[in-house]
Amino acid sequence: MITLPITKDTNIKKLIDAYPDVVEILTAYGLHCSKCFANKIDTLGGGAKLHRFSTEEFGHLLRDLNSWLEVYA
Numbered sequence: 643m644i645t646l647p648i649t650k651d652t653n654i655k656k657l658i659d660a661y662p663d664v665v666e667i668l669t670a671y672g673l674h675c676s677k678c679f680a681n682k683i684d685t686l687g688g689g690a691k692l693h694r695f696s697t698e699e700f701g702h703l704l705r706d707l708n709s710w711l712e713v714y715a
Contacts, residue, residue, distance in 0.1 A: 646715075648707045650687025650700070654678075657686070657707075667710060671695075671703050 644652065644660045654675045657664060665676045673689055675681045684692075686707075690700045 652686050654681040654684050667706050
């Protein structure tokens with residue numbers, strides 16, 4: 643189960659398992675997490691850090707994920 647809102651501590655695999663369509667949002671930001679072996683243990687914050695997201699860019703990602711979930715979840 644995923645706790646809302648989505649935060650930097652949200653596990654990537656659990657998020658994708660609960661809401662498979664978020665893969666499109668993650669991919670749009672350059673995060674190909676659905677295919678990554680580390681998604682089982684990695685968080686959104688960890689993935690963003692690994693991919694060198696700025697604080698602003700990561701904030702936009704969280705906003706977009708949470709906005710999507712408000713409408714479609």
